[in-house]
Amino acid sequence: MKTRWSKYSLAASVALLLSACATGPVIDTSYVSQNQDSRALFLVLHYTVIDFEKSLRVLTTGGQVSSHYLVRDEPPTIYRLVDENRRSWHAGASSWTGHTNLNASSIGIEIVNAGYVDGPNGRVYAPYPQKQIDQVIALCKDIIARHKIRPERVIGHADIAPGRKQDPGPMFPWKQLADAGVIPWPDEAKLDAKRAEYAAKELPPAEWFQERLAKVGYALPKSGEIDTATKETLATFQMKYRPSDFAGKPDSETAALLDVVTSPGGMVLKGEADQPPRPYTSRW
Template identity: 65%
Template sequence: MNFRTRLLTLAAAVFLAACATPTPQIDRTHVSENQDSRVQFLILHYTAIDFDKSLKVLTTGGKVSAHYLVNDNPVKTYQLVDENRRAWHAGASYWAGATNLNSASIGIEIVNPGFTETPAGRVYAGYPQSQVDEVIRLVRQIVQRHQIRPDRILGHNDIAPGRKQDPGPAFPWKQLADAGLIPWPDPSLLEVRRAVFQIVPLPDVPWFQQKLAQVGYQTPQTGVMDAATREVISTFQMKYRPTNASGEMDAETAALLDVVTTPGGMITRLPVPGTPDTRTDTQTNGRPDNRSPY
């Protein structure tokens, strides 16, 4: 028997042995009621680049991806990663003790140019209302599928303050609150707390750091007003007081923090009549992603 014949004989033997290996017989008639979705968070981003570049980066060799991409003109949603697979959109991340949020989240990238540095300071681009409506419809569907808690619908900046700014202060979080998707500070309680903090001494740095950590942010507990603490304050302000996200401690920010961390201070409203609650005229195009996390 020559070498070639021996090699073919060996290969055939290996193949037959593999075929003879028994497979597990799985009975799927019993389903546990003790389970839920692996998806616990929903993270919103802006792309900072146009649609064509966004699509290329998110679907090719950029080592970054998202489950969905929402274009601005024309408004259209693209599914790039199946919801059952992990997309690489969050990076180094933290919220309320949870880390590595890629493994437990769905990411939505929104086409938006982000910010421009000007002599007057950083200017963020706005979002067309039709695009915001589409995002609200998409968020509502995802939340219904996975029963994501309202307080776990977050921005990229929330889970990576300082490192990320998206979706930025121009993103209308209040509209998501009006749609009943996220909690929002009780306006009547906020009015009372705002009046109090206008007359009492401003809380010290440790108070701000402790309150921000209580909200969920990864916040230094140094007792000093360092750069990282400013970034977290600015991120908090971008959501709840977007007209002034200076990162400075002030009475209004203190009032907001006090309300947000007060039991019952955050309310989830019934949707305001007219807010989008179903997705229409939207096509999706599923495409799995197999690149390394960033």
């Protein structure tokens, strides 16, 4: 009889132990530290280069790539593919303001867009439907509000991988995002003054362009020459702030833009519709 009860006791103990392992430890959540913020520090915008059906298949199956959101073009619809608390595989090898491997610290938005085609007259980029852009802006505002993402950290895939990536491309209306208060934008009055200043003097040396691009946030070696990496980074910068000409060549207008973008008070951020733009200083 003693042996039988010992067996029962042992079995009960094992069952209780397994039950405890299955449920995990009891955790008291009464206390919450004030010293914290979101793991999502960046918001990265992409285009898919393929149509919606193919985009959905690639982003949700075994293609080794994903994003938190997919914004369809027709009808304009927002799909969540990866929970924001989990890492999606959208950024790849990436760097911005010294932060690397941005998959771990960003939320990715893929936008259905054909990207570009190379034809006899050169490369032609596809436009974005306005209703789709409206959805992108609404989604950005929602994510930014919940994660307190800084305006200068709303960036394109090309920004974090210049040369390797071009998206969301020169047809993406960054100025609309600025007008909606999502990102800061160069102050027009200061930019006009700098345009005149740089047009009247000799162009700064290669080192100056490289230093300013690095100050914006790009990972760029300071070679002292307008090398391939510098041209690709210049083209990426121009694609955002001067999409009419993004050949990657240093010129007086690009110098003026770089000066304003990297100078205190050179950027402005719009608030509500009844509030004027206010000077914005990056907290990089």
